[in-house]
Amino acid sequence: MNSLSGLLPVELVEKLNISPRFRGDQIFQWIHQKGVSEFEEMLNLPASFRERLTGEYSRVSSSTVETVQQDKDGTAKITIKLYDSAIVEAVLLEDESGRKTACVSSQVGCSLGCTFCRTATMGLLRNLSAGEIVEQVLHLKRQFGTIANVVFMGMGEPLLNLDEVSKAIEVLHHPDGHNIGMRKITISTSGIVSGIKRLADEGPHVRLALSLITADQQLREKLMPMAKTTPLDELQSALQYHQKQTGRRITLEYVLFHGINNRQEDLRALQRFIRSLKVLVNIIPWNPVEGLPYTEPQQSEVAAFTRTLEEAGITTSRRFRRGRGVNGACGQLAVPRNQQPQQPGTLGTISP
Numbered sequence: 001m002n003s004l005s006g007l008l009p010v011e012l013v014e015k016l017n018i019s020p021r022f023r024g025d026q027i028f029q030w031i032h033q034k035g036v037s038e039f040e041e042m043l044n045l046p047a048s049f050r051e052r053l054t055g056e057y058s059r060v061s062s063s064t065v066e067t068v069q070q071d072k073d074g075t076a077k078i079t080i081k082l083y084d085s086a087i088v089e090a091v092l093l094e095d096e097s098g099r100k101t102a103c104v105s106s107q108v109g110c111s112l113g114c115t116f117c118r119t120a121t122m123g124l125l126r127n128l129s130a131g132e133i134v135e136q137v138l139h140l141k142r143q144f145g146t147i148a149n150v151v152f153m154g155m156g157e158p159l160l161n162l163d164e165v166s167k168a169i170e171v172l173h174h175p176d177g178h179n180i181g182m183r184k185i186t187i188s189t190s191g192i193v194s195g196i197k198r199l200a201d202e203g204p205h206v207r208l209a210l211s212l213i214t215a216d217q218q219l220r221e222k223l224m225p226m227a228k229t230t231p232l233d234e235l236q237s238a239l240q241y242h243q244k245q246t247g248r249r250i251t252l253e254y255v256l257f258h259g260i261n262n263r264q265e266d267l268r269a270l271q272r273f274i275r276s277l278k279v280l281v282n283i284i285p286w287n288p289v290e291g292l293p294y295t296e297p298q299q300s301e302v303a304a305f306t307r308t309l310e311e312a313g314i315t316t317s318r319r320f321r322r323g324r325g326v327n328g329a330c331g332q333l334a335v336p337r338n339q340q341p342q343q344p345g346t347l348g349t350i351s352p
């Protein structure tokens with residue numbers, strides 16, 4: 001199902017068969033800049049046109065917010081019901097200065113089976129459309145106010161749904177809408193080489209983050225089964241290519257477990273992996289997920305590993321634990337299969 005939220009002004013003109021053409025700009029502004037949810041609220045459109053739109057589409061969004069949960073640390077998680085009753089989650093993070101970041105999903109579930117991630121326990125139901133991705137930002141904006149940053153770190157692997165993700169970014173970047181700069185948008189990938197190269201060649205040139213987890217090939221294969229078909233040297237070359245084309249620093253996300261990936265050999269492997277790259281290593285203490293065979297690292301382990309990397313000259317940052325009270329922290333998103341439709345909608349899936 002096509003959502004109006006994923007269309008640019010010119011596409012709205014075509015889709016709705018309207019004239020004059022500036023009506024497309026007006027509708028786009030109402031949806032994205034002003035965040036209205038009803039056509040009736042689009043006051044500069046003729047009443048008969050608003051009625052027609054309401055008759056044809058009923059509401060602006062094709063999805064609805066089911067639940068809103070707020071953690072005491074300020075993080076909020078919303079569950080969103082899509083047109084086919086599939087459910088995805090999106091998270092709102094707020095920094096000390098009040099800037100808000102939307103963490104959005106790109107797929108319902110995920111096919112890649114990372115052994116430390118709750119989303120992986122769902123498997124993959126389907127890809128999201130550009131409109132369904134944009135609507136996550138719209139729902140968060142309506143609940144919590146203007147969104148400054150968007151990160152594709154929710155459910156799913158964004159580079160396995162790159163057409164729709166790119167389209168969503170085009171909409172979110174549009175100056176008549178959310179007007180979110182390319183540097184304020186981050187795609188986080190588990191390491192889809194073809195997608196990284198395509199991003200480098202065709203854009204959008206948003207920030208790129210890689211869930212590296214470890215630079216030890218054997219260990220990575222155990223933690224992330226997709227690594228079996230994506231050797232680290234291929235991944236390294238793809239990142240080098242991306243950096244050459246874009247000039248952008250890449251963030252390496254290093255989810256840290258208790259006693260698994262903080263050995264001396266992990267440091268050496270990481271040094272080898274980044275030797276020709278400009279990177280920031282973001283250390284993320286693993287957030288517990290019931291039933292998964294890992295233990296969260298002690299604070300002393302996190303501090304010691306961070307110190308080790310810094311002493312080796314590696315630039316690091318620490319992700320503080322947020323959103324755990326609502327299962328909204330990194331790696332904790334999932335809506336179980338038994339709450340999802342038996343036959344999800346039609347937007348196809350793509351293999352790695």
Ligand code: SF4
Nearest residue numbers: 110114117120156190
């Ligand atoms: S970590 Fe990302 S790529 Fe891996 S299973 Fe979870 S959502 Fe998918």
